[in-house]
Amino acid sequence: MCIFCTCFAFAQKIKTDSVYSLPEVKVDETRLNDFGTGLSIVKIDRKKIEASHLLNLAELISENSAVFLKTYGQGSLATISIRGTGPAHTGLFWNGINISPPNLGLSDFALIPAALINSAEIQSGSSAALYGSGVIGGAVHLNSQPDFKKAINISVSGLTGSFGLYEGSGSGVFSNNKWYSRVAGYYRACENNFSYSNTAKFGSPREKLVSADYFSYGATAELHRLFKRNYSVALHAWHTYTHRNLPPSMTSVDNNEQQSDNAFRFLLEAKKLFEKSTLKAKVAWLNEYLRYENETASVNEKVNTQGIISEAEFATQVLKKAKLNVGINYTYYYADIVQYSTAKTRNQAAALFSFLYPFTKINWKATVSLRQELVEGYAVPFTPSLGMEGRVWKFISAKANLSRSYRVPTMNDRFWVPGGNPDLKPESGWNAEAGFFTSSNDSSRLVTPNFSATAFSSLIDNWILWQPLPNNNIIWTPVNLQKVWARGFESNAGLRFKQGTIETGINAFYSYTRSTIVETSDALQATIGKQLMYVPQHNLSASIHFKWKTVFFSYSQTYTGKRFTTSDNSASLSGFTVGNLLLNYDLNLNKYAIGFGFRINNIWNTTYQTLAYRPMPGRNFTASLNFKFNNN
Numbered sequence: 314m315c316i317f318c319t320c321f322a323f324a325q326k327i328k329t330d331s332v333y334s335l336p337e338v339k340v341d342e343t344r345l346n347d348f349g350t351g352l353s354i355v356k357i358d359r360k361k362i363e364a365s366h367l368l369n370l371a372e373l374i375s376e377n378s379a380v381f382l383k384t385y386g387q388g389s390l391a392t393i394s395i396r397g398t399g400p401a402h403t404g405l406f407w408n409g410i411n412i413s414p415p416n417l418g419l420s421d422f423a424l425i426p427a428a429l430i431n432s433a434e435i436q437s438g439s440s441a442a443l444y445g446s447g448v449i450g451g452a453v454h455l456n457s458q459p460d461f462k463k464a465i466n467i468s469v470s471g472l473t474g475s476f477g478l479y480e481g482s483g484s485g486v487f488s489n490n491k492w493y494s495r496v497a498g499y500y501r502a503c504e505n506n507f508s509y510s511n512t513a514k515f516g517s518p519r520e521k522l523v524s525a526d527y528f529s530y531g532a533t534a535e536l537h538r539l540f541k542r543n544y545s546v547a548l549h550a551w552h553t554y555t556h557r558n559l560p561p562s563m564t565s566v567d568n569n570e571q572q573s574d575n576a577f578r579f580l581l582e583a584k585k586l587f588e589k590s591t592l593k594a595k596v597a598w599l600n601e602y603l604r605y606e607n608e609t610a611s612v613n614e615k616v617n618t619q620g621i622i623s624e625a626e627f628a629t630q631v632l633k634k635a636k637l638n639v640g641i642n643y644t645y646y647y648a649d650i651v652q653y654s655t656a657k658t659r660n661q662a663a664a665l666f667s668f669l670y671p672f673t674k675i676n677w678k679a680t681v682s683l684r685q686e687l688v689e690g691y692a693v694p695f696t697p698s699l700g701m702e703g704r705v706w707k708f709i710s711a712k713a714n715l716s717r718s719y720r721v722p723t724m725n726d727r728f729w730v731p732g733g734n735p736d737l738k739p740e741s742g743w744n745a746e747a748g749f750f751t752s753s754n755d756s757s758r759l760v761t762p763n764f765s766a767t768a769f770s771s772l773i774d775n776w777i778l779w780q781p782l783p784n785n786n787i788i789w790t791p792v793n794l795q796k797v798w799a800r801g802f803e804s805n806a807g808l809r810f811k812q813g814t815i816e817t818g819i820n821a822f823y824s825y826t827r828s829t830i831v832e833t834s835d836a837l838q839a840t841i842g843k844q845l846m847y848v849p850q851h852n853l854s855a856s857i858h859f860k861w862k863t864v865f866f867s868y869s870q871t872y873t874g875k876r877f878t879t880s881d882n883s884a885s886l887s888g889f890t891v892g893n894l895l896l897n898y899d900l901n902l903n904k905y906a907i908g909f910g911f912r913i914n915n916i917w918n919t920t921y922q923t924l925a926y927r928p929m930p931g932r933n934f935t936a937s938l939n940f941k942f943n944n945n
């Protein structure tokens with residue numbers, strides 16, 4: 314509090330007779346920004362993404378939030394856990410479309426490179442009333458926003474690093490007042506043969522990771538056309554391919570396992586702006602193909618899922634100040650998986666309603682959202698939400714949100730043979746959060762502070778848990794077995810100082826999470842009141858950056874607390890902290906720029922494991938060269 318009082322006092326010391334130029338502000342008209350009142354949202358701006366374009370989405374989120382990412386190692390599976398929930402309780406949205414595959418209901422964030430991302434938002438808490446099934450813990454939104462002005466921007470990068478890492482990437486923006494197009498692509502390969510201490514063996518001998526090499530490539534393209542009378546059409550395409558060998562754990566032998574992931578995504582959307590209304594329509598086709606091979610076990614499995622998602626919504630101004638939004642959604646999923654015995658399909662539809670009313674006299678606003686989803690084979694609960702936020706004193710605002718959430722069982726939960734359970738009920742819960750926040754983007758201030766603190770609670774019933782059959786320990790089946798209570802506190806704070814060509818800032822994110830089992834079966838009574846596996850109670854991420862003209866320096870430090878590796882909390886992994894350093898220098902030559910980058914990951918050479926017996930690399934380096942051409 315002393316720091317903030319000092320900074321606010323210092324921020325007022327500006328010349329009253331000076332003229333300042335305010336930066337251009339763009340408001341993204343999305344369902345989350347318009348009707349996500351009371352929710353906690355962390356936005357990763359384009360500058361941070363460009364500075365970290367050599368990371369994947371999991372690494373990008375870890376450095377810019379207090380969200381825990383569970384990873385099996387560098388280049389391996391990485392899933393997200395927000396507010397003490399599971400990976401399947403977090404949605405991944407691409408321009409408003411849920412792209413999590415229907416067989417698993419979760420996404421591998423290691424498969425998404427930052428080089429293909431335009432903007433990212435991390436939303437904590439339930440937004441099921443806005444986006445449907447699975448958004449219990451939160452969601453990650455990847456969006457594209459066109460800028461209709463005459464410009465040509467081209468960027469080409471090359472990188473090399475430790476453990477045989479090589480990467481090349483490029484992007485280009487070509488636009489005018491009617492057209493906007495952006496293309497981006499990348500290729501990455503890594504031997505990933507780092508050495509580590511095998512703590513599972515006596516004496517913790519040094520060993521080298523084997524069968525961990527991987528390569529990946531992908532591209533995105535988008536084309537926007539702005540017509541007369543405020544009508545626009547956009548086409549988006551996204552393709553990624555990753556092939557990786559799957560290394561053994563510290564306690565197992567190499568089984569020559571490998572996996573290939575191939576994804577195609579296409580989205581067509583149209584928008585019409587009226588004087589006080591907006592009409593949107595979109596249709597998407599998603600195709601995910603996975604191939605898993607295990608030479609030792611003679612396994613060669615293929616997974617192919619497809620989805621067609623169509624959506625339409627109409628937003629309009631009513632009562633002079635209020636905003637109303639209504640929409641419909643239809644989704645068709647198809648899965649061709651050997652373990653299903655036959656190909657399976659799922660149809661689902663939804664109707665949604667949102668109403669926003671601003672109380673302008675007291676600087677408050679309130680939102681009511683309602684959603685009813687119809688899913689083939691299930692009775693999905695009616696899903697309401699209520700959110701409020703507004704100013705309470707000068708620069709301090711308050712917020713609150715109460716909502717219902719649910720998750721429909723995945724296709725694996727229902728159809729896997731043997732073990733699938735077609736009689737599963739949807740998970741259902743209630744979520745509440747409240748807190749305070751402040752922010753200022755006034756460029757006339759020498760110091761710009763921001764701060765937020767949020768307390769949250771979520772009670773989820775019919776939590777799905779896979780367990781062995783009573784008469785057969787080899788076959789596992791999912792059951793609605795548990796009631797889980799996740800609650801805690803999260804906060805972030807930051808300061809930015811800017812004067813002339815000098816800019817510096819500091820940001821910190823912290824979360825405390827208790828996620829425990831409230832009710833379960835008689836056989837699992839020992840787990841009641843115990844923390845869920847791999848849900849750390851403490852997460853902290855802090856960073857500092859300094860920019861002078863074309864020199865950019867940043868340092869980030871993350872801390873992940875102790876994680877239990879058994880459901881009765883009898884075994885655990887120690888907490889760990891990792892520091893990363895980044896240094897960039899740009900040589901500007903009129904319209905051209907040459908950038909040099911150097912990054913040190915795990916600068917303190919920490920020995921740690923995110924998951925038990927899955928080693929992580931020690932200190933490692935990357936060096937990059939970037940060429941840019943800008944003609945705006």
